[in-house]
Amino acid sequence: MGTITVSSRTQGLLALFDLQTNFFAKAIVGVSEEDMYNRLNTEANHMAWLAGSLVGQRFWMTSETKPGLLQTGYELFKDHKGIQEGAKYPTKDEYLKDWDMISPIAREALLSIDDEKLDSEIDMGFMKMTYYEMITFTIYREASIIGQLALWRRLLGYPGLKYD
Numbered sequence: 001m002g003t004i005t006v007s008s009r010t011q012g013l014l015a016l017f018d019l020q021t022n023f024f025a026k027a028i029v030g031v032s033e034e035d036m037y038n039r040l041n042t043e044a045n046h047m048a049w050l051a052g053s054l055v056g057q058r059f060w061m062t063s064e065t066k067p068g069l070l071q072t073g074y075e076l077f078k079d080h081k082g083i084q085e086g087a088k089y090p091t092k093d094e095y096l097k098d099w100d101m102i103s104p105i106a107r108e109a110l111l112s113i114d115d116e117k118l119d120s121e122i123d124m125g126f127m128k129m130t131y132y133e134m135i136t137f138t139i140y141r142e143a144s145i146i147g148q149l150a151l152w153r154r155l156l157g158y159p160g161l162k163y164d
Contacts, residue, residue, distance in 0.1 A: 007115045013139045020142045021103050027149035027161050028092050035156050047152050048089035052077050054145045055098050057138050061106040071098045
């Protein structure tokens, strides 16, 4: 498994990507399917939505190098859909299967992206940004979602996320 990125600008992002690859499974281990939907009478996103949103980001990272790969429950998350009341989201096992499949592909995309592609622009309709900005935001958002999952673990009475 390579550890040197084509662009030096993505080297630090790769280190974070690798950490977060291992933290996701640890963030949802042992949580019951019922608790994956428990919002504790708040408007916060439940763990089932957070997990699917996280998995969807990894699929986005591969959309140019491996077009056509779709996560389980794709329709629930396409076009950046927010949480949908009453929707049945994929199970933890389905999310983990998708995560394990897509993470090496996304890692390879991160390893191989060059400066020319990083500097090219993405038009998101409501705003434009470079690929570098979008990938940086994606890696940041992964950490944020894993942190939210870790907080939900504690709020729902589960042991904290283990970093070992």
